[in-house]
Amino acid sequence: MSLKFSIQNKLKNKLGRVGVIETPHGVIETPAFVVVGTKGTVKALTPEQVKDLGTQVVLANTYHLYLQPGGEKVKKMGGLGKMMNWSGPTMTDSGGFQAFSLGMAYGEKVGKISKNPPLTPPLVKGGNGEDLKLAKITEDGVEFKSVIDGSTHFFTPEKSIEIQHNIGADIIFAFDECTSPLASYEYQKEAMERTHRWALRSLEEHKRSGKQQSLFGIVQGGRFEDLRKESAKIIGSMDLARRGGGFNGFGIGGSFDKEDMNTAVGWVNSILPEDKPRHLLGIGEPSDLFGAIENGCDTFDCVAPTRIARNGQLYTRNGKINVMNAKFTSILEPIDKKCHCYTCKNYTLAYLSHLFRAKEILAYTLASIHNLYFIVNLVKEIRQSILDDRFEMLKKEFMLQYSNGTE
RNA sequence: GCGCCGGUCGGAUAGCGGCUAUUCCAGGAGACUGUAAAUCUCCGGCCUUCGGGCAUCGUUGGUUCGAGUCCAACCCGGCGCA
Numbered sequence: 001m002s003l004k005f006s007i008q009n010k011l012k013n014k015l016g017r018v019g020v021i022e023t024p025h026g027v028i029e030t031p032a033f034v035v036v037g038t039k040g041t042v043k044a045l046t047p048e049q050v051k052d053l054g055t056q057v058v059l060a061n062t063y064h065l066y067l068q069p070g071g072e073k074v075k076k077m078g079g080l081g082k083m084m085n086w087s088g089p090t091m092t093d094s095g096g097f098q099a100f101s102l103g104m105a106y107g108e109k110v111g112k113i114s115k116n117p118p119l120t121p122p123l124v125k126g127g128n129g130e131d132l133k134l135a136k137i138t139e140d141g142v143e144f145k146s147v148i149d150g151s152t153h154f155f156t157p158e159k160s161i162e163i164q165h166n167i168g169a170d171i172i173f174a175f176d177e178c179t180s181p182l183a184s185y186e187y188q189k190e191a192m193e194r195t196h197r198w199a200l201r202s203l204e205e206h207k208r209s210g211k212q213q214s215l216f217g218i219v220q221g222g223r224f225e226d227l228r229k230e231s232a233k234i235i236g237s238m239d240l241a242r243r244g245g246g247f248n249g250f251g252i253g254g255s256f257d258k259e260d261m262n263t264a265v266g267w268v269n270s271i272l273p274e275d276k277p278r279h280l281l282g283i284g285e286p287s288d289l290f291g292a293i294e295n296g297c298d299t300f301d302c303v304a305p306t307r308i309a310r311n312g313q314l315y316t317r318n319g320k321i322n323v324m325n326a327k328f329t330s331i332l333e334p335i336d337k338k339c340h341c342y343t344c345k346n347y348t349l350a351y352l353s354h355l356f357r358a359k360e361i362l363a364y365t366l367a368s369i370h371n372l373y374f375i376v377n378l379v380k381e382i383r384q385s386i387l388d389d390r391f392e393m394l395k396k397e398f399m400l401q402y403s404n405g406t407e
Numbered sequence: 408g409c410g411c412c413g414g415u416c417g418g419a420u421a422g423c424g425g426c427u428a429u430u431c432c433a434g435g436a437g438a439c440u441g442u443a444a445a446u447c448u449c450c451g452g453c454c455u456u457c458g459g460g461c462a463u464c465g466u467u468g469g470u471u472c473g474a475g476u477c478c479a480a481c482c483c484g485g486c487g488c489a
Binding site for chain 1: 443447
């Protein structure tokens, strides 16, 4: 069950690399942006549209598919890929993110990326205790309340792996706890150590089952250097000596400060084994990609392009625009004149603006096509730039234009 | 002409004597990073030293400590009868 990963080229004096991951459902040329299809569908898009815009791999979610339709049902439908008519590589997240989004973050204005690092250590202790939250963390696992009907479910590492086996993605993730950026050092450490214990349990459950899917272990540690390094060391070498093999690849999870995310990723990737793929979980604003890639990440998934698309925000080389703004109602040009996506080739901003205001379903489809095309192909462009030895040039050019753009 | 009903933000509404005039939609803007999300937040009369202050419920008067709310007249709209 080892995953084939080969490195084709590396960035000079940096951790970045170009490679190829071989899965049972085809290759992933890395770096690659992984499109999120949480419930076994990329919202607003058909798999053909997802494929045509250049997507190589789709990631679904264990918690959501477990609740609906259920892991067994997915298995009976032939597994994730077959079920959703996606013939390419697939991944599933373990449900660890929901320990955060339905726990600490539930009902709060907190994302996993904090933009203004708190000057004083926050009072927030950890991730459980409040009855209002839908996730409570214990040593054994996480108690979740269903967002659909409020029913209670308990995820252990073993349970998550079992569900992920049923769902049947090519790459699955160890069960972890995604922490809040507001959590204290003490809590981050406590959660990280628990995640390490869960990682071992995930790995053992996976080996015991004999399933052929690839399992990625997840590095935690929040924004703290010593924790990140410790986590990378432990997850990176877990179970290697005892049975050989260890994890097939790694996920880098948890929370970051926007400011030093790249540095944190660098700490981790300089420790993780070089010959296995590294997936940066949940990161993917255009401006984040360059830093993540040059710091050694091979794949990234992010809901941002599809979610913000449905909420009316669109990527352009000159930064993001909000298509709902009044000024776009009369602009008879595409979102981005240089973009080659289906949406830009065929529709004007004025029309998109109309579709959004009218709440027409097509609005969400066209916007999602554009944003995904933008991000997927930006990563492809970065990949090519590494092969052509002009990464720095592209990065400089893109970042300047993206942050200066007023359009 | 007579009778009845009604005039509250751009539209639709709540409000039936008590201080902060409600909600929805439309409008303006912002947010969203391993999807609780086609979602959420804020703004919307004037002034503000951002604490707040002053207005405002068709118009004008009146009753009352206090009126969007009660009374009168007028204006406008709908319906009915001539």
